Amino acid sequence: KAGVTQTPRYLIKTRGQQVTLSCSPISGHRSVSWYQQTPGQGLQFLFEYFSETQRNKGNFPGRFSGRQFSNSRSEMNVSTLELGDSALYLCASSGSGTGNLYGYTFGSGTRLTVV
Amino acid sequence: QQQVKQSPQSLIVQKGGISIINCAYENTAFDYFPWYQQFPGKGPALLIAIRPDVSEKKEGRFTISFNKSAKQFSLHIMDSQPGDSATYFCAATYNNDMRFGAGTRLTVKP
Numbered sequence: 001k002a003g004v005t006q007t008p009r010y011l012i013k014t015r016g017q018q019v020t021l022s023c024s025p026i027s028g029h030r031s032v033s034w035y036q037q038t039p040g041q042g043l044q045f046l047f048e049y050f051s052e053t054q055r056n057k058g059n060f061p062g063r064f065s066g067r068q069f070s071n072s073r074s075e076m077n078v079s080t081l082e083l084g085d086s087a088l089y090l091c092a093s094s095g096s097g098t099g100n101l102y103g104y105t106f107g108s109g110t111r112l113t114v115v
Numbered sequence: 116q117q118q119v120k121q122s123p124q125s126l127i128v129q130k131g132g133i134s135i136i137n138c139a140y141e142n143t144a145f146d147y148f149p150w151y152q153q154f155p156g157k158g159p160a161l162l163i164a165i166r167p168d169v170s171e172k173k174e175g176r177f178t179i180s181f182n183k184s185a186k187q188f189s190l191h192i193m194d195s196q197p198g199d200s201a202t203y204f205c206a207a208t209y210n211n212d213m214r215f216g217a218g219t220r221l222t223v224k225p
Contacts, residue, residue, distance in 0.1 A: 004158070031211065043159070043204060043215040056212045090158050103149050104213065106158030 004107035025093030121216025134192040138205035145207035
């Protein structure tokens, strides 16, 4: 059974550019969550999607956005990149509607570096 | 807004010793408390989880102790091994929203 797949694994962008990250959840999982991980802030919740609808959103500026497709694949977009956006972006999928019953399965993340 | 506080930030334990990581939460609506283990270059992996109606859960060398009245829970790793060296995160979930502690970097010395 394939795990959560995130692409690309590494990305280098310039300040002011925009970036799109992709996440393919475990087959059958309908809930996808995104997290930003940095050494200083730890794991910060970005947003969660279920059946193409955003159900929860963390405290990030509007430059961070996401979407989910009908096949449950998800993308997140960051516009007007800032140096502080450099981080590991993690995607997690869950088999239950709430995520509580089975926990989250994380991908290996996309390492974004903004220069 | 840190809803889950985790300590210590780092921990060094001798092989065979007991590793103990503590977490405290604020929101009494949280209803699921997982622990994740993360190795460098990998995403966090679910290790063990507990619901607030249970005071303790054991899986192999890993045990969660849960104190609902104190709003605290902890992870105990018995007979710690060098392969357990990783970063551990506690988390708390309510209504599709999972919040993580800041993480504990565990080093088990051989």
